[in-house]
Amino acid sequence: DTGRSKGCGLVVFANARDAANAIATLNDTDLKGRPIFVREDREPAAATQTLSARGLVPNAPVGAARLRPEATAAPGTSVYVGNIAWNVTWQDLKDHFKSAGTVLHADVMAEADTGRSKGCGLVVFANARDAENAIATLHDSELKGRQIFVREDREGGSAVRNPLNGGATLVRPMAGVGSGGGGVCKVFVGNLPFETTWPQLKDIFREAGNVIRADVAQAADGRSLGHGTVVFASAVDAANAIQRFNGADFLGRSLKVLPQA
Template sequence: MEGNEMQEVKIGKRVFVGNLAWRTSWQDLKDKFRECGNVVYANVMRDDDDRSKGWGIVEFETPDELVVRGIPWSYTWKELKDMFAEVAGVERADVVYGDDGRSRGYGTVRFSSPEEAQAALQAFNGRDCEGRALFVFFDKYA
């Protein structure tokens, strides 16, 4: 950027969800992520033989959702919410758990506004948290 040029930041409403169990359906995905916000679209990608590729896309009604990877395995929604509340207005935080009841190491955080979500992304992306690097993002394909 030169001088006082401002870079436009596009905040999306879609998130990538990886490491899905092979049997996960689009409805399972949608139902789980409804805990985080109003889901308007969910899809599990499939190959030519109609087998799951193990990943999918979830689209929320608003861009206020934020995906956080690399959270400590011991964190619950409460620790995740408290951590992000340091810099932004957090409405809700959720940690994703596997069928075995163990944390998958990622979750979602919903903010009061897109501006607060952007501030949290800038403050936490790449930060070390109990020996794990946080990866905080909005889906760039929204």
């Protein structure tokens, strides 16, 4: 009733061989200053029921069982984080955002079928003030060699979660680029060379996925404004475009690729 740790836990592996290896190699190892003991779980059925009852993730890959956050965060308490490096985990994200305030949980969005990171995620804070502080202080900060962008989460933290990579990863469409599957998803492309045409833009972004259309914004006299949009067939392709092209060099200019709200 208090949520306080009992000092013990469960890890579920994909097969019995890996579980046996964990017992052989990790029993009596040090975890945060304490030697842990590892043995076989003698009540697997009861354990699964307990995990479900306590809001944990049963039958998850190694390390994935942890307290599952609520389906919807309180208004104004969650932020969207983009341009995350592929190897960033939920724990990396949480640690990075602790400087802004009390982090309740952090999630990395993943593709539903493969569990591969989409290069974006969510961080939920204890209150709206901390979330605002994160946007003010951590936007454009560096995380594992990449400059991330941070803004308010416009979908309120709602998501379907898929337990992978040590934490609950989000498999909802990426915030700000529409819905997954057959939904239309748009990205903003900034800092374009003024001579860039829409066919060039479309050809470039085909490397990220199925491009439905590309447009370059123009002034009344037909001159390029140096930015445009690209519409993809899926949220996965849009996320891939942001991951692949944000900060990439194109004709001597560093592109800025963001979700188009």
